[in-house]
Amino acid sequence: MLRDNKNESEVSGVKSYLKVTVLFFIFYAAAGCSKNLKVASSHRPDPKSTSVVSAPGHQKKARVSVTGNAEPGRCVGKICPPNRVDARGSKQTRQILEEALEFCRTSQDFWGQGDFENAIASLDQAYNLILITDTNEKPKLIQEKEDIRFMICKRMLEIYSSRYVVATGNHDAIPMVKNRYVEKEIGSFKGVERGFFLRSYKRSGRYRPEILKALKEAGLPKELSWLPLIESGFKVKALSSARALGLWQFIPSTGYKFGLKRTQWVDERMDVTKSTQAAIAYLKELHNMFGDWTTVLAAYNCGEGRVLRVIRNQNVQYLDNFWDLYEKLPCETARYVPRFLAALSIVNDPEKYGFDLNGLDPPRSYEMVTVSKQMLLKDVAKNMSISNKILEDLNPDLRRNVTPHDSYELKVPKGKGAFLVARLDKIPVWTPPKRLYAYHRVRPGETLSRLAARYRTSVRAIAATNHIKRQDHITVGQRLKIPSSGKKPVYAKAKKTAGSWQSGPVSHRVRRGDSLWLLARQYNTNTKEIIRLNSLKNTRLFVGQKLIISRGTEAVQTAVDTKTYRVKRGDTPYKIACSHKMKLERFLRINELTPRSKIYPGQALDVEAR
Numbered sequence: 001m002l003r004d005n006k007n008e009s010e011v012s013g014v015k016s017y018l019k020v021t022v023l024f025f026i027f028y029a030a031a032g033c034s035k036n037l038k039v040a041s042s043h044r045p046d047p048k049s050t051s052v053v054s055a056p057g058h059q060k061k062a063r064v065s066v067t068g069n070a071e072p073g074r075c076v077g078k079i080c081p082p083n084r085v086d087a088r089g090s091k092q093t094r095q096i097l098e099e100a101l102e103f104c105r106t107s108q109d110f111w112g113q114g115d116f117e118n119a120i121a122s123l124d125q126a127y128n129l130i131l132i133t134d135t136n137e138k139p140k141l142i143q144e145k146e147d148i149r150f151m152i153c154k155r156m157l158e159i160y161s162s163r164y165v166v167a168t169g170n171h172d173a174i175p176m177v178k179n180r181y182v183e184k185e186i187g188s189f190k191g192v193e194r195g196f197f198l199r200s201y202k203r204s205g206r207y208r209p210e211i212l213k214a215l216k217e218a219g220l221p222k223e224l225s226w227l228p229l230i231e232s233g234f235k236v237k238a239l240s241s242a243r244a245l246g247l248w249q250f251i252p253s254t255g256y257k258f259g260l261k262r263t264q265w266v267d268e269r270m271d272v273t274k275s276t277q278a279a280i281a282y283l284k285e286l287h288n289m290f291g292d293w294t295t296v297l298a299a300y301n302c303g304e305g306r307v308l309r310v311i312r313n314q315n316v317q318y319l320d321n322f323w324d325l326y327e328k329l330p331c332e333t334a335r336y337v338p339r340f341l342a343a344l345s346i347v348n349d350p351e352k353y354g355f356d357l358n359g360l361d362p363p364r365s366y367e368m369v370t371v372s373k374q375m376l377l378k379d380v381a382k383n384m385s386i387s388n389k390i391l392e393d394l395n396p397d398l399r400r401n402v403t404p405h406d407s408y409e410l411k412v413p414k415g416k417g418a419f420l421v422a423r424l425d426k427i428p429v430w431t432p433p434k435r436l437y438a439y440h441r442v443r444p445g446e447t448l449s450r451l452a453a454r455y456r457t458s459v460r461a462i463a464a465t466n467h468i469k470r471q472d473h474i475t476v477g478q479r480l481k482i483p484s485s486g487k488k489p490v491y492a493k494a495k496k497t498a499g500s501w502q503s504g505p506v507s508h509r510v511r512r513g514d515s516l517w518l519l520a521r522q523y524n525t526n527t528k529e530i531i532r533l534n535s536l537k538n539t540r541l542f543v544g545q546k547l548i549i550s551r552g553t554e555a556v557q558t559a560v561d562t563k564t565y566r567v568k569r570g571d572t573p574y575k576i577a578c579s580h581k582m583k584l585e586r587f588l589r590i591n592e593l594t595p596r597s598k599i600y601p602g603q604a605l606d607v608e609a610r
Contacts, residue, residue: 185342205360
């Protein structure tokens, strides 16, 4: 249902007009707008003028005949056809296709001027040209012909659709369709999503006035100001599973395309003003591409490429708008447009749907101050005697609540700009702390939890630094970058006392992080012996599993203290062991190394203190 301020008689007349035009187009499509249709040149259409059915209130015009009998270079009506000769003559197929494209461009010009009759007449002529085109079974020409046919059919339907909108209301309005899909989403907002809707509506008061102003300046429908309610719930830091961020939910690549900067310190997808301008540019581009707002919204959600592929696979003998494509689009997108229309229905008539939409958050009121040094927002807030949260809410694009080192437009509460400028020199410059990292080559049996304990950090920090999604998935030989806590790593000490090793079987309960290799080394045995004693089919162990392990013997040693040795360039495990009068095996054991382990300059290792 389209919104309409006309009286009933005019609407009735328009509907009658539409029925006639739709019947005309169905006949038009059936006559030739189907895939791979060919018409022999001997069956060329009769170039007769066709009368036009005019909408109520519109002056009747005779459709301009622009068929093949026009003499080359001669203008017929308002249309000057390209210089052409009979398609059955010497003119090449590609030239005829180019002439068809020229008529399409002429149609676009007429459409932009509001001259629908000549716009449609130009498309008629373009279609006549491709009907008499012989592609000689050449794949490239066949594809070009099909592309032009597709464009003509779609443009014809867009013109009919836009003519209806012009006759009944705002040419740029979003059609307020009511169907079972929209009703279902209205029911969802009234039920399980009522809280989400009310909270989102309340937050809209902060940002919507600014969005409305930008849309008005761009000449776009004001209804689009409610799009962030569906996209993000009017949360400026909303982050989706697809890494889309901000009120308008831009993914990094699309944000970059429309000028949104993303650095270590700033992500402009969370800047309300800049992301709104980017969204407007994107919506304009999509509207120029599709011409139908519901299809534009679908493309905004899932990408224009996906929608174009769906349209390409559709039977174009009917209007390719969103509802024609509904069942072929991704599930999320299929719900997206009905949800938006449902939200519009509720905000336009809240009482009808049982909503009391009051209590909007106050709009943002701020002024901007250019700063050129790195400062913590909490230091700025302290010097301005305001809450830190106020500055954070006004500058959500600052990723670490720190201004970048180059020029930045800092938003401050209205009336506080001059005060900040006067105190800028008193605010300390923030210097990023140096982050130290250690590098570790994963050895058999090691886990992130063991490494975290050893380097006095957390599993989450190691996983985040190395982009590890599954915390249980590290591989032997993998090189890890481990954030340092600034404390000395904890290494296993291997103090041994006389008689501390005795042979004989022992019982061991498997703990998290255990492996056959670690257990074999711990009990001075080998993995094959553990597998044999416990009849294991493979090397996999389970937490809580009970194992019988036959402990080996080790030469009786006197308790020896250890000290830390810092690896130098050119050192090897063997060289270090020899220089400290140690056996290589002993050196490797107390440092949890293997013969294949690599050591690095600056690495801290334990050696015997003699």
